[in-house]
Amino acid sequence: MLVSLVAGVGFGLSLIIAIGAQNAFVLRQGLRREHVFAVVAVCALSDVLLIAVGVGGLGSLIQAAPWLLDTMTIGGAAFLIVYGLLAARRAFRPSAIDADAAGKPTSLRTAVTTCLALTWLNPHVYLDTVILLGSVAGSHGDDRWWFGLGAAIGSIVWFTVLGYGARALRPLFAKPAAWRVLDALIAVVMFAIAASLLRGVG
Template identity: 60%
Template sequence: MTPLEILSTTATGLGAGLALIIAIGAQNAFVLRQGLRGEHVGLVVLVCMLSDIVLIAAGIFGIGEVVQAVPAVVVVIRLAGAAFLLSYAALATKRAFRPGALNASAQQGSLNRKVVLATVLTLTWLNPHVYLDTVLLLGTLANQHGDLRWWFGAGAAMGSVIWFSALGFGAKLLRPVFAKPGAWRVLDGLIAVVMVVLGVKMALGI
């Protein structure tokens, strides 16, 4: 393999990884919200990045074939994930309509480290699309590159590192907007809508 082949394969993996994770989803919405709050951002970003790296590696090792062979596992994960997303949507709706929702300062410091960790792990690992997209799809694409498959995986992992770092730590640039009354109400309302849509689609297997 030549340096040019390595660079080209890594860049292809980077593009594929970014294409899959940038789409609006429950995990990204939570990372954004924590970034805006400035609350346990490093922990959330680290968990998301490490989870993606593990899942990408699992796909390259061929775990995606197991996922295809035992579809019942994906069904269980899908239903559990749907239940969690709808529950999270209910909490976001409650935050959006509670009397103190217009007070931006009330949005700070309400989630402890354990709750944040449990939430980001659940949003990541109970999402069936993680196994179908990251493990199965990226794993399949990587293995098409033969001896260069790990370079493809490195590129995809790099995409996760870049995206979650930018989303989590870059969210602070929007904090002046969310210092205004009502901004958090709008954000929580949008998050609730996203969670409901994703939860229903997940429950229906769409």
């Protein structure tokens, strides 16, 4: 039981600690101190649900319907391209935190909607969390739910640390140049992920 729980924490963290669209958004909201709790909660709860689906064995349904994954891939790539373009535009018009909180304030609805889109329209989430994690959890037999619990704990801890820990970087982002670099990096990440998704269609 304990071995599966610890293994789940480690495996779950290995899947989400990479620079990606979702992490970049959480980091940016954390730096802005804007709707951090809501964004962290949406990401963590979404992961918990997806992990439960994967451990429950529903990953086989996605594998059996490749057209469904292709549809999500195209939609997710389109969203990432749009979000990347917005980040690129911000990179050309950076603002310091002390000036206007690095841009116009984002409404709670917009922040949550964007977070949901970055999470649920990303096919990598289903491939990694539902199919891959679900398969590894299955190898733990009767302890697979302990493995899933460990992965869920890892996800909750990661998003909490990322969202609230970003505040420690605020002094660095008091300068417009730092926001220019961050938004340029976010744009590159979004475009790169979108390109990789589209290459896998079909």
